[in-house]
Amino acid sequence: MQVLRPQTTADTLRLLADGGEDTKIIAGGTALMLMMRNGLVMPEQLVSLDRLSELDRVTVEPDAVRLGALVSLRSIERSAELATVLPTLSAAVGLVANHRIRQRATIGGCVSEADYASDPPAVLTTLGCEVHVVGIGTQRWIPLSEFLVDYYQTVLQPGELVTEVRIPRPSPTARTTYLKYISRSAEDRPCVGVAAHVDLDSSGRCTDVRVAVAGATATPFTVVAATEACRGAKPDKTAWDEVAAAYSAAISPIGDARGSAAYRKHVTGELVRRALQTASTGTENGAFRL
């Protein structure tokens, strides 16, 4: 097997085009190496992104944050600036696996892997994240919710590369929370995770409620009708109970070693309620491990 290490995006795209079917991109390798070891993918050629320093950049703009695909989860978690601008994302990233994994894992790899049992995509979904996909002579911005298609599947075409993700700055009054529920031992992936975003107007009524569920379905799960129905409502238990009930009723979760489908359905309702409650009544934005 050959490992190629291009230094520019243009060279990377060329190598991907030349390589064809049996070429795989490798970023941090934390997911890909496991897939290779388990014989799920058997690439003949790897295009490593490790020398693409142009993709290892964090840019904080007035209305958005742009994270290069090669930015590691560890540097997202440790950036003081991101902790201020995107506190819940930064804290949620800090709950992924362990620091050894986060040191290697990249944000581009995280979204491209499209593993259902992931934390950051749910938070990114509530934040309205977009993914920048480039090919030879093509480039497009795609909302993360459309980028992720199914279990381990994205809209990426062969030869395409994720170069960065763009996250709009949340409203300054938005209250955000991520609850990561782990059903087994401490460093596990989520059984169910819930990202909640609650924005209120000056009279204390809901203006913008968003909830995305991680770990239970192929891609982050939302029931937009249920959260939109909160507009104008008081952010109280009655409202949250309704959203929770709607999520629990609508979700068709996967059953796996972390919990059966029925169990996840129950836990989804439980956690949606708690996440909204924490977001609306808690004193700090952030992420919590349960």
Add this chain to the structure above:
Amino acid sequence: MIQDNIDNTAGAGIPNPNRSIPVATGPTVGQPVDMVGARARVSGRVDFALNAVVPGMTHARLLRSPMPHARISSIDTSAAEKMPGVVAVLTAADFDRPGAPARYYGAVLRDQPVLCGEKVRFAGDPVAAVAAETEEQAAAALLEIEVDYEPLPAVGSVAEALAEGAPLVHEKPPLPREASYADIKFHGREGNVCTKFQLRSGDVEAGFAAADHIFDNTYHSPAVQHLTMEPHVVLARFEGERLTVTSSTQAPYAVRDTLAEMFGVASSKVRVIVPPIGGGYGGKTYAKFEPVTAALAWKARRPVKLVLPRDEEFLSLTKHAATIRMRTGVSSDGKLLARDVQVYFDAGAYTDISPRLIKNGGYSTAGPYAIPNVRIDSYAVYTNLPPAGAYRGYGVSQAAWAYEQQMDEMAEALGIDPVEFRRRNLLTEGERFATGEIMREAHWRELLDRTAEAIDYDTDRRVVVDEHRVRGKGVAVILKSTITPSTSHAAMRLDADGSLQVLTSSVEMGQGAHTVLAQLAAQPLGLPVSAVHVTEPDTQYTPYDQTTSSSRTTRAMGGALTSAAHVIREKLLKLAGDLLEVSPTDLELADGQVVAKGSPGVRMSVPEVFRRTRTGSISGDGEVITSGGLDPETGQGIASDHWHQGAAAAEVEVDLGTGKVYVRHVHSIAHAGRVVNPKLARLQMHGSTVFGISHALYEELVYDEGILTNPNLSDYSITAMGDMPAQLEVEFLEDEGEAEIHGLGETTLPPVIAAIGNAVRAAIGAPVRTLPITPERVLEARNS
């Protein structure tokens, strides 16, 4: 000594003839000496078998069956043999011919094929082995071996294996090995029953008739894996017909004997060397992958090294899954009157050490309680799953999970405090255990009281923390045996400069055995620990030891070494006495000097004694050979040379919305007699606690139609640092003055599991009787 003519109804009981040499705290014993080589371990400089390299070495990989039960119709290795780098491809056809090795091995029953010939018995059973210049080449060659299987109906659980007309894992009951172990007897070997242990004490029916309440519950523990950091590693090489094996084994002599029998050579022709190993926990006891590696080296005519990949570790050996039905009769004032137990241990496809484990696990279901009428039937059942064998706790975790859960359930039903209920029934000094043996050094009450006190069990046993969470507390107390009878020999050599060579076949596997043995050897000779070197086990030089297992090394090998040290001491004092013109009995040894008692001016250094008498070295041997054994019909006799006694208490918090259990506080305590090294002893107990939490809450091998679904560390869950309780305490109960050493490497693992179970029950008000206690099971129990 096997006990005959036992009157199993009389109250008299059977006295235990075994004693170990009492040891007092002194200049080395009882001191918190750092583990020898601790730094090298941390910095990665320990020379594990993993690092072993010899010239001309080839690398092995195994081809394993994808099916749980199938007939092999053909194996074609011709393409694999032509693959680049391939040196040899080994199959069943290479065995059992003149000059060739025998194909079947096993510590007790010779029922495990080195490579399968006629049929495979579990998904993962090896069918071929390849030696190649590199591991990658060996792996590539495996893909070119063609095996045709005819699937057979399989039994994936004990229930399936015992069902009417179930397919047989072994068509003919395999024959016992001639040179097996003295404590192992066979019973009821038919169908898929590998063997059975039974115990009959008193009159169980009369006991139930007299009882006011009868509790009848079934408890389940799953199979789990040992997950040693270092996998199984074997390097085998022949010089002529002499075979040398470097292995990460816990049982060098058992491996030697297996290989000598397999190749039909004298044991002197087989040399087994054991470097420090990276964890064992029972998974490396008896021959495991030495037979296949040695056979491959024999065929390849080159040295062969096998390093088992992690996914194959999951197929190597497991803790026994167990289902225990326990019926207990109690009087309304809380006295246990009768117990009737059926224990079903899932042995997997091969016998390994199941006959002993189901015996020890079997009688342990009586618990540390004085129950006058007991009937126990404990079965090892073959299934088409990976073989089960020794695992830290040795059947007692499964037994205690049943009896300690039931103790709490009964206490609640009777309205008696769980600690008080136990106190009314715990064995006390001089009382009879279910095997009829008289218990001595009985400390269970004190252990229980201390652990209960440590978590303030009497107050706040159930506390509502907030709208989601409740807390609960639980306790458990256990007894555990050690292999009996058993044998350990040691040899020692004091050299002219006053340094000591200790020759022992006890394996250093991270537990600190060699440090503790050095402390025990040094003290009688007045030497510092730094003057002692403990050799690696090497069957060419180091004397026989049964196994490094069963928490027996510090007591058994320590006893053998202490005897050997006294032999040397006597010889040395005799020489010195002649020089100093003082009777040897009036001399003592301290700081490398021979000194006359009461006249410190009359002295001579040890090197000077050697010089003046022109002595080159002084040798001494020592041994510990324990006696005991149980009657095969009644299970009466001496089960254990001494009893491990332990207790634990836990406080947990349960999230009632998700069902998840958070362990807040664990305390555990073991009777130690004399602690040789408090630092290392504490670490052993910490290890047991971590294992206990892991078994209570997380670990389980999950099979689907006989195929293991979680053979990796992402799908198989084990305790991580983040799961450790905020408060984790361990304590020893030591005896005053000179005291016997009690093993403590496993003692607190079983009660930690059961204490967590009882704490969960206290919190949610319902028992979870199946391990692990997953969030889903908690919610199910609460809602039922």
